Amino acid sequence: MKFSLFSLLHQGLTGNQGWQPQWRDPAPKPAYDVIIIGAGGHGLATAYYLAKEHGIRNVAVLEKGWLGGGNTGRNTTIIRSNYLWEESEALYEHSVKLWETLSHELNYNVMYSPRGVMMLAHSVHDVQVTKRHIHANRLAGIDNEWLTPEQAQEFCPILNISRDIRYPILGAALQRRGGVARHDAVAWGYARGADKLGVDIIQNCEVTAIRRDASGCVTGVETTRGPISARRIGVVAAGHTSVVMGMAGIRMPLESFPLQALVSEPVKPLMPCVVMSNTIHAYMSQSDKGELVIGAGTDQYTSYSQTGGLHISQHTLDAICELFPMTRRLRMLRNWGGIVDVTPDRSPIIGRTPVPGLFVNCGWGTGGFKATPGSGHVFAATIAREEPHPIAAPFTLERFTTGRLIDEAAAAAVAH
């Protein structure tokens, strides 16, 4: 069913009784051309572009839980491309360009809202680093501009630019094309689009082993719903990538950490943009429901617990209350954690692995949501052609052996 003004009117006038499920719930077939492990945004986008752009429609997306139930449903939905290095700029800008037309592409409203992402500078060092980012971005054709504290407050009126706070605001970088999107809708839109093109999305189906033949090539997977054969497997398992890759005997340069977020009670519109502060570990935007969506930092220890220490959220709320004094009496509705897979250079890994037929897309760390369309797009091309897409080429697993790292850790600080 295509969504349109006509279909909305028709359903509205007939009691909304005619809506159909947006995707099937198929049982797994014995064999597929490609298996994608993980039905989060990145995995579903990969399946969608495999079917749409490469004609590979005999694809299964296997998900141990429910689709979009991991980090896709747990992030703070920020979209931006103001990274420092050219490799990252190309990757994230590719994604932002896809965001701009994604709702139309999928015929599904992902509520992409380019309301501007403002990153604050609190010290002389911050100002220098931020301006370096701005110059680097503009050289790469990516919009980013410097704002004085007064201009920053004009853009976000609830910002406290008083000079006598603990971390006074000395300026800000603004990427106007940055913004937010509706995280669930992204997963649902890609699921619907992929399903329509023939992709089987199989939920409650946990992969327990990766099968290989005598030459080492993958031949399929064992799952909780029986064995499934495929000559090509793409692992898109976020925080659990080390676990899945371990089934094929590959150790990964990854560590999994809890990353927390929280939302306030819903209030009337007060926040017109996204504000991030890497220095004091806080970022905030307002959802269309009115909740303030607040991102905190990672816990210091590795964990798969999908929860984190309360002192991490508290530290973030200290910063939020100082930056936005009018929020001090707001109550928080809920907080949660997601498990993020972090690489040593804080850049993702997209590409082939030492095992023939096995591909991996991981290491998005604390900032994977913004990359969902671009990540799926270049990973699909990598699987289809069995060689890296040009944009994905620098992000290989081999870079940890050759030393050609893409060190965004110092460049982007904690909050990606």
Next chain:
Amino acid sequence: MLLIRCPWCGMDRPEIEFRHAGAAHITRPGPPDRVSDEEWAAFLYLRDNPKGRVAERWRHVHGCGRFFNAVRDTVTDVFVVTYKAGEPRPPETGPGESQPTEARP
């Protein structure tokens, strides 16, 4: 917040007194001129990152300041044991599936 027993101080103390210092028992390969790129990559970057019991280093930065090792379950975040730096990993805490562990009294 985790409650961590420092084996040097012999006390359970809150997590904010400690700094996590990565996986434990990683041996630096050598001599350097005979170590291949693959071995360096494995030493520097590759990690087990287990879902289950992990041996890791901690430092009691706001206490005695000393390093020690711990075995912790990464699913429940419960500490199985902490032991002094330089001691081998206790054999009974070997790698294994996550299992419910009684919290220490």
